[in-house]
Amino acid sequence: MTGSYLVTGATGRLAEAVVRLLAERGDRLLLTGRNATRLAELRKTYGGSGRVEVLEADVTEPSGAQHAAAEAARRSDGGLTGMVHLVGSFAAGPLMLTDAAEYRQVLEANFLSAVTATQAVLPHLGAGGRLVYFTSPLIHEPLAALSAYTASKAALTAWMRSVAHEVKRRGVHANAVSLTIADTPEMRRERPGIDLDHTVRPELVARAVGFLTGPESDGVYGGVIPVLGRFSFSSALSAGPPPGVFEPEVE
Ligand SMILES: NC(=O)c1ccc[n+]([C@@H]2O[C@H](COP(=O)([O-])OP(=O)(O)OC[C@H]3O[C@@H](n4cnc5c(N)ncnc54)[C@H](OP(=O)(O)O)[C@@H]3O)[C@@H](O)[C@H]2O)c1
Numbered sequence: 355m356t357g358s359y360l361v362t363g364a365t366g367r368l369a370e371a372v373v374r375l376l377a378e379r380g381d382r383l384l385l386t387g388r389n390a391t392r393l394a395e396l397r398k399t400y401g402g403s404g405r406v407e408v409l410e411a412d413v414t415e416p417s418g419a420q421h422a423a424a425e426a427a428r429r430s431d432g433g434l435t436g437m438v439h440l441v442g443s444f445a446a447g448p449l450m451l452t453d454a455a456e457y458r459q460v461l462e463a464n465f466l467s468a469v470t471a472t473q474a475v476l477p478h479l480g481a482g483g484r485l486v487y488f489t490s491p492l493i494h495e496p497l498a499a500l501s502a503y504t505a506s507k508a509a510l511t512a513w514m515r516s517v518a519h520e521v522k523r524r525g526v527h528a529n530a531v532s533l534t535i536a537d538t539p540e541m542r543r544e545r546p547g548i549d550l551d552h553t554v555r556p557e558l559v560a561r562a563v564g565f566l567t568g569p570e571s572d573g574v575y576g577g578v579i580p581v582l583g584r585f586s587f588s589s590a591l592s593a594g595p596p597p598g599v600f601e602p603e604v605e
Pocket of ligand 1: 414462467488537
């Protein structure tokens with residue numbers, strides 16, 4: 355079963371794996387973002403089939419979101435199926451060094467963008483529609499100096515779960531994928547000392563998106579799918595298994 359999706363934040367790090375999976379599945383996609391250069395690259399790579407198109411738009415603005423949703427619906431085969439909302443941003447810093455403007459910026463990118471984009475897309479969706487968002491396990495186990503980011507993802511997740519109850523009445527599925535840090539070239543460049551064991555390949559995140567936009571997830575409403583790789587919150591009290599104990603390989 356193929357569909358037609360609006361993919362927001364398509365210019366970001368995780369997007370290409372998601373776009374590749376959905377495009378190979380035969381979905382029709384409208385990719386949006388503010389970075390025209392990156393959108394042109396994506397069109398060059400994936401536009402050959404005629405099913406993947408790009409549109410420069412800022413979906414954090416109601417007018418940009420409505421334009422993007424209307425274009426996605428107009429270019430769809432028999433109606434828009436859903437939205438994969440990849441817009442987001444990260445911020446780290448102690449409370450006393452994070453001013454209100456930075457809190458607003460992160461809330462805007464991670465939470466309010468989802469509100470604006472969803473309000474624009476929802477009128478175009480029918481039964482079987484799909485909404486997919488991206489959150490973080492930090493909302494359950496917050497760490498120091500990540501208060502703005504954690505609060506914004508907690509807001510997004512609670513909001514998504516409430517909206518899921520609201521929209522399931524019309525057969526629309528709203529769900530989220532939760533991940534720690536994706537193993538992308540940018541992440542390797544920015545954080546060379548990172549423990550790669552605690553990261554996750556974008557292809558695995560994309561597979562979860564494939565599940566949440568496919569018939570296998572029929573009836574899954576308000577779910578948060580953890581795609582955490584080998585990540586676990588650790589402390590001195592949680593040691594691994596003793597040496598020699600079999601540990602199955604995981605992807
Ligand atoms: N990558 C990770 O390790 C990771 C981990 C946990 C959760 N996530 C979440 O997964 C989603 C996708 O991750 P990603 O790494 O692909 O994100 P990303 O590269 O940081 O950003 C995705 C896109 O969001 C758009 N964006 C950012 N701030 C915006 C703003 N204020 N207004 C409008 N657009 C804005 C940007 O597009 P334009 O500038 O072109 O508009 C950007 O390309 C995000 O929600 C992210 O928080 C990612």
